[in-house]
Amino acid sequence: MKLFNQLKWFFLKEWKRYLGAITLLLIIAILQLLPPKLLGILVDAIIQNKKNSINIFNWVISMLATSIIIYIFRYIWRILLFGASYKLAVELRKKLYESLSKHNMSFYLTKRTGDLMARATNDVDRVVFAAGEGVLTLVDSLVIGFSVLVVMSTQISLKLTIIALLPMPIMAFIIQKFGKKLHIRFLESQAAFSSLNNQVQESLTSIRMIKAFGLEKNQLIKFNKIADFTSFKNMEVAKVDACFEPIIHFFISMSNILSITVGGWLVWTNVITLGQLTSFIMYLGLIIWPMLALAWMFNIVERGSAAWERIQEILIVPKLISDKNLNTAFPKIINNFIININCFKYPKTKNYFLKNIKIILSSGKILGLCGPTGSGKTTVLNLIQRHFPINKGEIIFNGVNLNQLSLKEWRNRIAVVNQTTFLFSDTIFNNIALGKPNATYSEIKFVAILANIHTDIIRFPKKYNTQVGEKGVMLSGGQKQRIAIARALLLNTELLILDDALSAVDGCTEHKILRNIKKWKKKNQSIIISSHRLSVIKNSDKIIVMKNGNIIQHGSHINLMKEVNWYSKMYNYQHI
Incomplete structure (x- = not known):
């Protein structure tokens, strides 16, 4: 979440786009609550023989119309949100180029071209991805998750909702631990990628010398070592990354088991109807996306945060030469x-x-x-x-x-x-x-x-x-x-x-x-x-x-x- 605070200058600059996208996400979240509710009503109506075929057809048409509206709104907010994130890419690259053009020679004594190129391309892309997909998943998951929880608690059963969500705090704790580990490993992965970039840049720059000395094989061996090391670091990231989804699915499965078991007992004791239980299971299905989205958000935000740290190393390096624009005019008389x-x-x-x-x-x-x-x-x-x-x-x-x-x-x-x-x-x-x-x-x-x-x-x-x-x-x-x-x-x-x-x-x-x-x-x-x-x-x-x-x-x-x-x-x- 620290990354979002660091990027607040951009969010304020593009507030219209983000406000429009978030507003549409809120509308979509409310619309997504209708199909499960309608389906629950239909199930109870069919069981109780209270509705004829025409009314059922009308309910189905209503659900279909809701889905079409949701599709259109999703298309619009994607244009707004991702359009803003692409602007961020332009802004960051401009800032990086301006900073690189103003740094003095001592800066370039310690920085390599391939590493700087990696920060201006790969790292910027990670930050932009976090500002686009990250904001999407954060808002979408929170809005949908909160709305579904409110409906489940107030319209169906507060007791069943609490029991079904018991595994979630444990899941959140585990995801946080993996998020910190992912941040560290992604920093190492990006550093390895920079080394790979440096090797490619140096080899291409000195290709004539390499050929003149017949060093093609030696350079290939050197490149393979760095490529293998980069692959190893990427695999370390992938191992942590791969833990997120299974953890989510495991705890969601636990929630489903608790919902069906406790929910079935509540239906048996006439506390809730079968239609309500059907709606509850569908709502719980809607909860799967917020849970997955939150895990995914932690993933991409941690990557973006690590990339932002690397970009900041370029932007905030103090300049040894102070540029005091005193507008001093030279005297007309030429001195020594x-x-x-x-x-x-x-x-x-x-x-x-x-x-x-x-x-x-x-x-x-x-x-x-x-x-x-x-x-x-x-x-x-x-x-x-x-x-x-x-x-x-x-x-x-x-x-x-x-x-x-x-x-x-x-x-x-x-x-x-x-x-x-x-x-x-x-x-x-x-x-x-x-x-x-x-x-x-x-x-x-x-x-x-x-x-x-x-x-x-x-x-x-x-x-x-x-x-x-x-x-x-x-x-x-x-x-x-x-x-x-x-x-x-x-x-x-x-x-x-x-x-x-x-x-x-x-x-x-x-x-x-x-x-x-x-x-x-x-x-x-x-x-x-x-x-x-x-x-x-x-x-x-x-x-x-x-x-x-x-x-x-x-x-x-x-x-x-x-x-x-x-x-x-x-x-x-x-x-x-």
Whole structure:
């Protein structure tokens, strides 16, 4: 029942639909009480020879008409109720997508794609099922059950009703115990399904690598193990699930035995008539559905509750980066870009990854970052993009602390090309126009020429309308990087960040791109380039050399080459 309270915001939003469905359920419940009553009257009338064949026919027609009305009303409330639950699916998926799009990088360091997909699909379906079928069974069973009990108690025999329902409290206690067990096992089952989803997603993403290494059999064995484990967890759920219906039927059978035994004795002693006993047995038959429905409701609500917990883990994760929309305007005078990071460590880690990082980049200048693998270059760029909060320190751009700006305000002023290039399964044109959907063909062509990719594009049969495939599978690594560079250049922002963005292109192409960018950039535009290839940052206005999270050297290329240090040794090594 806790789930219904958690979803009350949606019930209030769609109150008209739910009120209409519940009203129809009430009418149906009342109408369902008529056939047993009429049948009891007919039985007594036939036994006592008080009715002729015409009157009997009229009673039968009345029961048939009642059944048709019930059918029509059931059709209408299903449209109302399930229509509302489908809206809930849309609402939840929108909330999940919005939440996923706002989480920072630390969130995605601990969550896997397959698990997130499972929560957005399978878990949402379980919650929606509970909001539809769960509400139906709850209202229907309570209304019908209560109505039938009132009629049985007042119209036939209170004593017989009490005796017939003696097994029910025991049944309710047992169902509650199984419900708690079902909740725990369903959580485990959903977690296993997420693992299965993760395995499938990783295998499909890396299928070319798997085939290249001949690992098909190994991956199949790994998948079979996870599939078998998931099947085992689902079977554990099914074992608990399978206990519900037999328990219900057993206790209903006990009620029937008590009803027939005690009821027969009451008929024998002339306390009730045979027709009343017939009606009582039929009413007891109507009680079977509420009992089964309640058990079923506990089942699907427990599943929905477990799924809701998993969804909430995504929706309520605190965001490490506070988005203070202070609407701070940048001053007209362009100041320096100051990076002052006293120390930084990633969330849930003990050791500091950066220490004493102090960089000043004048407006319109180019900064080069280099250093051994794992020296902290990408971490500095992540902090500039505000993917993580700085433990101690600050970053100031044009005289404004980045923490005083909303994420949207800041990221509108920067363009980034990351180490790992990602292209959407769309056309080349749309991939370049990602940050500026209303860009014209001439604008797209201009930045493509700057990124030295235009010549490659026009060789494709469909040119800029060429579909790149999933993650740009139809293109080479260098082509993907150059399209990503064109995409960033199109935004024409105040700060351009290239994080090892030229690693897949040859030296000649690299030279052309850097030359084009240098000619293209405006006076107040700054560029930060991180690269392992020192030829990429050779012509930067300032070069920073990092190692183990610290700055070990800084200066121009000429000055750094005058000393015997990491930079000069690496540059000479790369140019042997």
